[in-house]
Amino acid sequence: MRLTLSKMRTEFKEPIQYSLNLAGDSISINSLLHKTLRIKWNGIIICRKCKKHTKKSFGEGFCYNCFISAPEASPCILKPELCEAHLGKGRDLEYEEKNHNQPHIVYLAATDKVKVGVTRETQVPTRWIDQGAHQTIVLARTPNRYLAGVLEVALKALYTDKTNWRSMLKNIIDSTIDLEEEKWSCCEVLPNDLQQYFTEDDTIFTLHFPTTQYPEKIQTLNLLKQDCFEGILTGIKGQYLIFDHQTVFNVRRHTSFEIELHINE
Ligand SMILES: [Zn+2]
Ligand SMILES: [Zn+2]
Incomplete structure (x- = not known):
């Protein structure tokens, strides 16, 4: 089957359920394990915004024009502290109002280290x-993206904001x-004006990924360098497919x- 790749859709279950969109239908990726x-x-990249063909992908699947103009590719996506939605500013005011001038949370996530993040x-x-x-x-809840970004910046002295993939x-x-x-311990180091956003709820969420075998070494599949790949799917984690022989594929x-x-039964 032919499909244009997009971020896998997920459902928070035990284990987490993954699916891909195929012409309006969804394929369960868990069922392909x-x-x-x-x-x-096939050598084609179709910009996710304007649907035109592009030779190169910028950001996550944009053509260059869309990358520099689309609200989904604004600098405040990666750096929430730059968001101006609460001031009524941005590349696209409607998009900013709907997506960024909305309640955001600041969270801590643990893998091998503790990471701080905003969403x-x-x-x-x-x-x-x-x-x-x-x-x-969940650490804090703020009325908009900007404030969550300011909180995250204040915590970057203590924690990384990157996942070690x-x-x-x-x-x-x-x-x-x-x-x-x-x-x-974060709350203690934050300035008073930010402490008001801290949440009382101490629920810890544990995520279970559908993976039976984790790689010990990692080889990444990059379709620009290798346009064809075949392997047995052994797991799904984050936005990655994990194959046998230590190969991982970043779908996003x-x-x-x-x-x-092509799926071999
Ligand atoms: Zn485009
Ligand atoms: Zn924004």
Whole structure:
């Protein structure tokens, strides 16, 4: 079957359920586990915004024009502290109002280290799944993206804001991490004006990914360098497909790539 890749859709279950969109239908990726998949890129990238063909993908699946103009590719996506939605400013005011001038949360996620992150409240727990987090806790709830970004910046002195994707895929977990303890030690270091956004709820979420075998070494499949690949699907974590022979495929990174997917029963 032919499909244009996009971020996998997820459902927070035990284990997490993954699906891909195929012409309005959805294919369960969990049901493909232990099967041999062949992925062949046909050389085409279709911009996810304007649907025109593009030679190169910018950001996550945009053509260059859309990358520099689309609200989905604004700098405040990666750097929430730059968001101006609460001031009524941005590339697209309607988009900013609907997506960024909305309640956001700041969270801690644990894998091999503790990471701080920001997401729109309605993106919980999708965002955590996409990052392949082992455990998470909500730290704070703010009325808009900007304030969540300011909080995150204040915590960057203590925690990384990047996921170490290699450790994540090898399933390296530091089980001594206590997120509840981390949460309250954060509160102590924050300036008073930000402490008001802290949440009382100490629920710790644990995520279970449908993976039977984690790689020990990691080889990444990049369709720009290798346009055809075949392997047995052994797991799904974050936005990655994990194959036998230590190969991992970042689906999100290949957003807008048109591929042929062949499944050997
Ligand atoms: Zn475009
Ligand atoms: Zn924004």
